[in-house]
Amino acid sequence: MNVIRYPQKEEWDELLKRPVMNVDTLRETVCRVLDDVKTGGDRAVMAYEKQFDHVELECLAVTEEEMDEAERLVSPELKDALRLAHENIGKFHASQRFETTKVEVRPGVTCWQKAVPIERVGLYIPGGTAPLFSTVLMLATPAKIAGCREIVLCTPPGRDGKVHPAILCAARVAGVNRIFKAGGVQAIGAMAYGTESVPKVYKIFGPGNQYVMAAKQQVSLHDVAIDMPAGPSEVAVLADAGSNPVFVAADLLSQAEHGVDSQVLLVTTDEALVGKVQDEVERQLAALPRKEIAEQALAHSKLVVVRDMDEAMELTNRYAPEHLIIETADYLQAAERVVNAGSVFLGSYTPESAGDYASGTNHTLPTNGYATAYSGVNLDSYHRKITFQELTPQGIRDIGPAVELMAAGEHLDAHRNAMTVRLESIKTEMK
Numbered sequence: 428m429n430v431i432r433y434p435q436k437e438e439w440d441e442l443l444k445r446p447v448m449n450v451d452t453l454r455e456t457v458c459r460v461l462d463d464v465k466t467g468g469d470r471a472v473m474a475y476e477k478q479f480d481h482v483e484l485e486c487l488a489v490t491e492e493e494m495d496e497a498e499r500l501v502s503p504e505l506k507d508a509l510r511l512a513h514e515n516i517g518k519f520h521a522s523q524r525f526e527t528t529k530v531e532v533r534p535g536v537t538c539w540q541k542a543v544p545i546e547r548v549g550l551y552i553p554g555g556t557a558p559l560f561s562t563v564l565m566l567a568t569p570a571k572i573a574g575c576r577e578i579v580l581c582t583p584p585g586r587d588g589k590v591h592p593a594i595l596c597a598a599r600v601a602g603v604n605r606i607f608k609a610g611g612v613q614a615i616g617a618m619a620y621g622t623e624s625v626p627k628v629y630k631i632f633g634p635g636n637q638y639v640m641a642a643k644q645q646v647s648l649h650d651v652a653i654d655m656p657a658g659p660s661e662v663a664v665l666a667d668a669g670s671n672p673v674f675v676a677a678d679l680l681s682q683a684e685h686g687v688d689s690q691v692l693l694v695t696t697d698e699a700l701v702g703k704v705q706d707e708v709e710r711q712l713a714a715l716p717r718k719e720i721a722e723q724a725l726a727h728s729k730l731v732v733v734r735d736m737d738e739a740m741e742l743t744n745r746y747a748p749e750h751l752i753i754e755t756a757d758y759l760q761a762a763e764r765v766v767n768a769g770s771v772f773l774g775s776y777t778p779e780s781a782g783d784y785a786s787g788t789n790h791t792l793p794t795n796g797y798a799t800a801y802s803g804v805n806l807d808s809y810h811r812k813i814t815f816q817e818l819t820p821q822g823i824r825d826i827g828p829a830v831e832l833m834a835a836g837e838h839l840d841a842h843r844n845a846m847t848v849r850l851e852s853i854k855t856e857m858k
């Protein structure tokens with residue numbers, strides 16, 4: 428990991444750059460695969476499954492027999508863990524339910540909003556580097572609470588042509604309706620356009636690698652809504668002289684192991700902590716089975732020493748990390764100053780792993796600086812808000828003249844007239 432001591436502000440942008448792929452190469456692949464899926468349907472998806480996932484499929488849909496087989500293969504302990512996580516995620520997301528309140532903005536003018544579930548949603552579950560069955564719970568649990576009628580899931584199969592059993596088990600726990608074997612760009616295309624077997628959905632959710640993230644952004648231009656850009660994982664850890672280097676190193680490695688393009692950042696006010704964290708990273712890394720992946724991610728990760736907490740906060744807010752762990756003595760005060768982050772973990776005993784799996788918050792979060800503008804997945808992501816209004820004759824009298832005037836000012840006479848005919852009708856009735 429590169430150590431950067433007391434960088435000048437002019438150096439921050441360079442320092443905070445993510446290890447992203449060449450945009451043109453990415454776009455070229457993404458557009459080609461999407462076009463093929465749009466025209467070729469299932470056959471194109473299967474051809475790309477062969478090319479990218481090295482698997483020959485005869486059909487994309489997961490069968491009931493495969494679901495039952497998965498149920499037998501997953502240990503009772505893991506099933507219990509899935510149920511515990513499902514319960515906590517459910518509790519937290521159910522607490523986000525929207526209450527409809529009617530507001531009488533003027534006498535006779537009443538407005539309200541209603542949250543209506545998106546009827547058919549598509550969930551993408553990553554499976555290239557690791558089978559992220561926890562993501563099934565993160566995406567399907569709020570979809571179910573929101574009341575989405577049809578929950579479709581796509582995930583890349585293994586080389587044996589099967590979906591990882593824990594993904595299928597989690598899907599059953601969370602109430603997913605239909606599951607398809609498709610990964611990467613071809614999965615996003617299948618859900619965006621629909622194929623012979625995969626239904627076209629109204630909104631696609633879920634994280635993925637840079638191909639998946641770029642494909643979601645591409646289809647969102649014309650074809651389907653998406654939750655947000657959620658790509659390679661990242662974490663910034665904010666630490667001071669009192670922080671535990673063992674915990675800090677563990678937290679950095681927990682995200683570095685996600686993928687070679689993950690990025691982890693330590694921001695500290697204590698120069699002496701850097702060496703201790705470096706030693707710990709080396710020690711813990713040696714014991715990791717996914718050592719090679721984490722090593723590559725660490726190559727473009729940084730340990731940054733800053734002058735004080737003010738600078739630390741400014742730097743992390745500029746970075747807008749997907750996850751921010753604050754392990755400083757004054758973490759509650761620091762938390763107040765967070766403006767840009769996907770999800771924040773407070774104190775020494777709150778590792779990001781807690782939120783990744785089981786505390787209840789959602790782990791599907793904006794990356795690559797998009798935390799400046801997007802929220803992570805939450806209950807509202809599965810809703811549309813439809814507004815309603817009702818005007819009485821009293822309301823028409825109250826706001827009618829203003830509407831007439833404004834419509835005339837915009838030279839929209841038909842708009843003005845829709846109000847005028849009502850005002851006249853009220854006058855006539857009163858006579």
Ligand SMILES: NC(=O)c1ccc[n+]([C@@H]2O[C@H](COP(=O)([O-])OP(=O)(O)OC[C@H]3O[C@@H](n4cnc5c(N)ncnc54)[C@H](O)[C@@H]3O)[C@@H](O)[C@H]2O)c1
Nearest residue numbers: 479553554555556583610611634635636659660685791792
């Ligand atoms: N932001 C979040 O909320 C969040 C949450 C969980 C995971 N993640 C991230 O999701 C990512 C998962 O990535 P992954 O690769 O393990 O799984 P993935 O399922 O996202 O990607 C695997 C698919 O990528 C496609 N692919 C691979 N190489 C390709 C190529 N050269 N050209 C075209 N397509 C190609 C294949 O079709 C394959 O099925 C990780 O980066 C992880 O950090 C992010």
Ligand SMILES: N[C@H](CO)Cc1c[nH]c[nH+]1
Nearest residue numbers: 559561562660661783790
């Ligand atoms: N940290 C990931 C989001 O960036 C989510 C995850 C799933 N499994 C483990 N971690």
Ligand SMILES: [Zn+2]
Nearest residue numbers: 660681682783
């Ligand atoms: Zn993680």
